[in-house]
Amino acid sequence: MISINLLPDEYRRARRTPIRLMGAVAAGVTINVSLLSFWIWNAFGPVAEAESQLEVLESDASTLGPLVDFHKSLEKEKRLFESREGTLDEIVSQRISWTEKIDQLVDVINRGGDGDERYLIWMDDLNVVQTDATKLKKGATSGGNLRANAHSGDGDFGLVANFFEDLQNSPFAESFQEPAPPEGQRNTKDPDLIPAEVFSFTLDYEMEPPQTVAAAKKPAEKKEG
Template sequence: MIRINLAPREARGPARAPLVRAAAISVLTVLATCAGLWWGWLRLVTVAGLASEVAALEVERDGLAPRLALHRELTAELRSLVAREAALELIAAERVPWTAKLDQFVDTVADGEVAGRYLVWFDDLNVTGRSSGRGPGSLSAAGQSGSEEWDQVARFLEDLSDLESTPFMEGFAPPAWPEGTQSSVDEELAPAVVWSFPLELEFAPTQDTGGKR
């Protein structure tokens, strides 16, 4: 259908140029097409890059899987070793180094005799370990003092309890006050006077740490 504008020229709008409008439409179409192509290319490149990155990460993850498994095994083994070490430390704390204790005991007896502080000897010596079920453990001996001076027994116990001189009493409770009886007097023997005294030492109870002994 053909339309004819019968209005006066003064009332008519500016004449439209069909060629200019067609050119504008063409330019817009080209721009829209270019924008669509650019967006499609950008999406294609981005998706391809992401896919490549995901593939690389998956390869890296597969390579780390054995290391993670080894790390878990080593962690479990470390925990086992720590628990074993704690158990060994607990056992060592419960044990008494009897060889060292007897050496220290003999040294104290010998050093006192050499220094002229006392002359003591023992007929027997019995020990009860902590794990025997009969209390914290003890050491007992039948002692003899070859002197008229009863205070030599006190000197011996004093030297035996001196931790600066010997660590023998470490782990033991303090000894009881010395007591004894004069067992024999014979002027033809040396020593002429012998006092008998008991030596009774008990281990100090071990402290309970965390409910374990």
């Protein structure tokens, strides 16, 4: 049914939207806007935060990458030098310092014994042969030898024995095996020479194998340390 208001305009009552309805609509709009905002924040907020953190991490990674590569190269170089150092230590531990050995031999010769049993020793030559440790067969009993043709300025063989005893009691004997009893011959007296009578003999020492030399050095190094 259609109703027509035939009253003049000035007598017509304006129709207004009820306040309760407006309040309900406003509340609904507010709730919907809030829910939409909350959904947008949940949907895009963490993503934006994650992307921001990712950018920071990528920036840090680009800065740290070269440092990590440099650290790895240093570690590799360190291992290489440690390997070389270990090889050199092994080589040194198996070798004999010949400068030191000659000095020790000369010291014994220069002292010439004690008291009335002093001796005068000189040598015609001195030959050293040291076998390369890498070429020695397993179980080798010698690492080389030291030989010399020597003379004592007295015909008394006992003085030669004293000389060998002094050598054995000196640091010179370290790294060497105990020598065989000395052998030699007394030369004919010649009054025109000084000394007039000499005893010629051979100095013959066999070296200990490299493994024995290295093992003997380790306790000494620990004691010094």
